[in-house]
Amino acid sequence: MNRIRMSWRQKLITTALLCLIVPSLATLAVTSLHTKNEFKKKAIIKAEQSLEVADHYVTNLTNDMISAMNSIQYDSEIITQLRIAWTKYNDEAGAIDFFSFKKITEKLDNFTFFRDKTYVTVLLPNGLYFTNYSTFNLKLSFLYEEPWLKRMYDDPINTTRWVGPQPNYVRSDAAKYPNLVSTVRTFQLYANSPNALIIISKPEGQFHQIFGKYEPDQIMMLKNEEGIIISNTDADLIGQTIAPSFVKGEDTLVLWRGTPYISVKHSLSFAGWSMQSLTDYDYVTGNIGSFINYLFILQIAFFVVFSMIMFYLLRQFTFPILRLSRTAGKVEDGNLDIRSHIGGTDEIGRLGLSFDRMLDRIQEMVRQIEMEQSRKRIAELELLQAQINPHFLFNILNSIRLRVMMKGEEALAGTIGSLSTLLRMTINRNNEFLPLHEEVATVEHYMKLMNFRHSEEMLLTVGLASDTLLDTVPRFTLQPLIENAYIHGLEQKCGEISITSRKQGGSLYIRIQDNGKGMSEEQLTDILSLLRRPNSADRAVPAKVSGIGLRNVHERLAIIYGSDYELDIKSTPGEGTCITLKIPLVATKEDHGHV
Template identity: 60%
Template sequence: MRFPLLGWRQKLILTSLLCLVLPSVITLIVTGLYTKGELINKAITKAEQSLEVAELYESNIMKDMINAFNSIQYDSEMITQLRIGLKKYQGNNSKKIDFFSFKAIAERLDRITFFGGQTYVTILLPGGLYFSNYSTYNNSLAFMYEEPWFKELSTEPMNTTRWLGVQKNYIHNDADRSPNLVTIVRTFKLSNSTPNAYIILSKPEEQFRQIFAKYAADQTMMLLDADGKIISHTNSERVGQVFQEKRPSPDSHEVVTLNGTNYIAVTHPLSYADWSMLSLTRYESVTNKVGVWFNSVVGLQVVFFLLFAIVLLYFLNQWTKPIMKLARTASKVEKGFLEERSHVKGSDEVGHLGFAFDRMIDRFVEMIKQIEMEQNRKRIVELELLQAQVNPHFLFNTLNSIRLKAIMKGENEIGEIIGSLSTLLRMTINRNNEFIPLHEEADTVKHYMQLMNYRHHEGVELTVNLASDTLLEAIPRFTLQPLVENAYIHGLRQKQGEISISAWKQDDYLMIEIKDNGIGMTEDRIQEIMNGAPISGIGLKNVNERLKIIYGAPFAMNLISPPGEGLSIVLRIPLEGKEEKGNVSSDSGR
C-alpha cells in the first residue's frame, strides 16, 4: 500500500506528536522556570510594596520640609521681623548681634513643628546675618556663605528650591550623634531691592534610615539622588558614596552584582527632586528555595531537550526551505526582477503554491507587455484624432493655386493668409512623424497666429525666443499650438495682447514657456487644479495627458500667474527616455 506524500498539515501534526514524546522533559523545565519566576516575581512584588510604604513616609518628611519653607516664607510677621533685624544689623557698624532683639524670630522658629523628629532650620540673610532654631554657640555658620551652592543660588530667581542631598553635619553639638544631614535650600527676598535670602532645612539622615530598617528587614534599601549618590542607606557607612552599578528603570528590575553577590534591584521614583529609592534582594535567598535536586534534574532534562530541539530544527528547516525560497523569490519580484522564478515543485500544498506563483508572474509579465502595446496604440490614435478627420489633399492643392493667383493679382495679404492656412493644413495631412523639431512646431504656431489675427481682426503679437541649442530638439507634434490657442481664446479673450514662446535647456530637461499678458488665473484656481480639479480647456487637457503618456514621471506642467501679469505655462520635457511610461499628477489647465 502506497502512502501519499505528507502535506503541510500532516507535517505539522507529526511535529506535534514528536513534541509529545518527551512530555516529562517539557513539564519539568516549564515547572522549574515557572517556580523560579514566581519566586522572583514575589520577591519583586515584596520589594515594590516595601518601597511604596517607605516612599509614603519619605514623601511625608519631604512634604513637611516644603511646608516648613512656606510657613516661614509666607509668614508676614516673620518677614517683617527679618526686615527689621536686617536693617538693625546693617546699621550696626560692629556687626554684633543682639540676640534679645531677635528673640521673637527665634521663638517663631522654635514653634515650627516637623514630621519625623528633629529638623534644623537656618535662615541666611544678606551681609552675614543668620538665624536658626538650634544653638550656634561656638558654631559659626559663616562658612555657608562660601559654599558652592550659595554662589550658584545667588543668581537664581526667588522661590528656587535646591535639594542638596546628604552632607556632613555642620552642627557640632549633634555631629557625633548624627554625622550626616539631608538638606534642602530655598531662596526668597525680603524686598525687591535686597539680594537673595536663604532658608536651609536639614534632617538627620538616620530619620530616613530608620524607615528602611523598619519596613524592609530582609532587604537592602537606599535613597539616591539623580546622580546615583547615596543619600540614606540601611548601612550608614555607604551614605555619601555613589551607586556605580546599573539601576533599573521605574516599574522594572535588574540583576546586579555587588562584591561578587547577585541582587535583584528594584527602583521606585520619588515625586521630589528626581530622587529615587532602590531595593536590593539577594538573588540566592530567592532562588535557592527551588532545591539543588531540582536543578540537577532540570539540567539533565535540558540536555535531552537540546537534542530534541536540534532534531526538530533540522526537520523544520527541511520542510520550510521551499517556503523560504518562495519568499526570497517574491522579494526579488517585488523589487522589479520579473525574470526571477521560484522553481518550487512538489505534489503537496507548497509545491502547488510555488507552481501557481511562477505561473502568476508569467501572466503578469505578459499583461505588462500587452498594456505597453495598448498604450502605444492609444497614443498614436490620440494623435490621429487630434489631426483632421479626413485627408483633404485636394483642398491643400486648391489652396496653393488660389494663393498663387491672389499674389499674381497683387493681393499679397490674402496670399499670405492662404499660405499660412496651407502650411497648417500640411501639418495635419503629414502623419508620418509623431515628433518634429521644435523650430518647425514654432513655425506652425506662427502660421496659426496669423490666421487667428486675420479672423478676429485683432493685433495679438507673438514673440518666439528659442535658444539655439533647442531648435533641433524633437517634441510631439501639436504640443505648442493648443497652448497658444488656450492663451489666445481664454487668456486674452480674443483681444489685443502679447503671447511669447521661450525655450531653453536646464540640466537634462527641455524647458518651454508659453506666456500671455491676459487675465491670468487666481491662486485659488491654481491650487484647485494642482489638487486635481478638472481642467476646463480641452487643448490643455489633451497636451497634458499626451505628454504624460509619452514621457511619464519626468514630465511636468506648471502654472504661474502673478497678479496682473497674465499666465505662464511651463513645460518640463526630459531630453532622453521618450518611451518611458508612467503617471504623474497634472499641474494645471484653464
C-alpha cells in the first residue's frame, strides 16, 4: 500500500486543522455528557424531594387509619357494646340488639379525625358486622369468604395487615371509588374467642391525589413489596406488576413502556411498601439536545471560516521555508554561490539570514582550509623539532639523583628517584597490566613524593600475600584509591594507610584501608549510588592523576572484568574508610596473557 507523502507545509496545515476540529468535537461531546449528567442529578434530587412530600402525605393517611383502629379496639364502651350485641346474636339465633347497634354505629360515625371518605367495618365472628356507612341493600357476608380476610382468622391477635389494591366492596360507591386501600387488624371480644376484624379502607384516589400535583414531569406510584402497583393516577396501571429491577430500585435509568425514565425509589415505614418516581429522561434532557445541535452548527460555521483564514495565513508564513528548502537542495548539489535572500525580523527571516551567512562562512572556510593544508606539514615538522625526548628527561633526572647522592643527600636522591619512576610509569603506556608488586611499588613512590611535599608524614604499610605478588592488575588501579584516602580520608595530615591482598575462590582481593575521618552513612550511600550510575558526569569523585580517577578505576575494572568484578566501600565516622576490590584471576591470566 502506497503511503501518502506530504510536504512539511501540508503536514503543518493538516495538523493545525486537526488541532482545531478534534478539541472542538471533544469539548462538544464532554459538554453534552456533563450537562446531561447534571440534568439527571437535578431530576433525581427533585424526585427525592417530591417523594419526601408524598411520603408525609401517605403517612398521614395511614396514621389516620391506624388511629381509627386503635380508637375502636381500645374504646371500652365500643368493646362492651360489641360483646352485648355478639352475645345476643349468638344466644337468640341471629337477633340484633337494637340499642347496642345504635350506640356502636353512632360511635363509628362520630370519628372526627377522618378528613376524607373512609370506610370502617367491624366483622364479628358468626356473621355479625358493624359499619360507618349504609348497608341498605348491601350484605357484607361475602367478606367472610374473601381470601385477604379469611387468612387472618388464624392470625394472632393485634395482627395488622395492609391490603391493596382491591375492588370496592361497598357496591353503591364502586363507580365513584373503584379501588380501595385497606388495613385489617385482629382482636378478640373475650379470651379464647374467635378472632374479630377491624377493617379501615380508603379510596385509592386519596393516595394518588398527591401524585397528580407532580405530573407531567413525574410519574409516581405506590407499590407493595411484590411490585404490584397499589396507587397511580392511571387507573389502568393499578394492580399491574412491574419489573423486578423497579421493585429493587437497582437502576436509575429504566425503560418504561418503551420510553427511558429516571427512576427513584423511596421506601415507606410500613408493610414493606414503597413509592417509585419516574421522570421522562427525554423531557429532562430535551432542551440540552437542541442546544447541543445549535452549538454544533455554530462550531461548524466558525471552523469553516477560521480554517480558510488559517490556511491562507499558514501558506504565507511558510512560503519562506519552502524557498529555503529549495535553496538547501541546490547547495546539496554543490552550488555554494546561491543564496536564499530571505529577509525579515522574525525567526524565519533570521533563519534565512543565518543560512546565507553560513554559506558565506563555508566558502571562506574552504579557502582557509586550502591555505592551511599547505602549511600543515611545516607546522608538524616544527612541532616535532620542538618536542623533548622523554628519555632525555629521565637521563637528566638520574644524573641529578647521582650527583645528589654523591653529596650525601640520600633522602633527596630517593625522592628524585621516586619522581623519575612515577613519571616513567605515567608516560609509558605500552603495558596495560602490571604485576601487583610493581603496582604497589608505584604507590610507594607516590607516597614518598607526598611525604616530601608535606610536613606531616603518612605511614604506608603493605601486607601482600606471597601468592599474589605476580598476579596482574590494570595499570594505575591502586594509586587513585591511595590518593583519595590521603586527600579526603586523612585530609593530607599524618595517618596510616594499609594495602593488603589475598586469594580466595579464584579471585584476588585487594583492600586499601585508612584511619582517617571516615564518612557518614548518608555520604557513603551517595558515593555508592553515584558510582553505580553509568557515564554520569556529575559524580563527586576525587582528583585525577593522568586522567584516571576513582570513577575511572571503577568503570575501567567493570569494563575489563564484567560482572565478576566487585567494589565494596565501608566507612565509619571517626575511624576511617576501607575499600575492597575483587578481581577475577582467571580473566586476568587467560584473557590478557599475564602470569
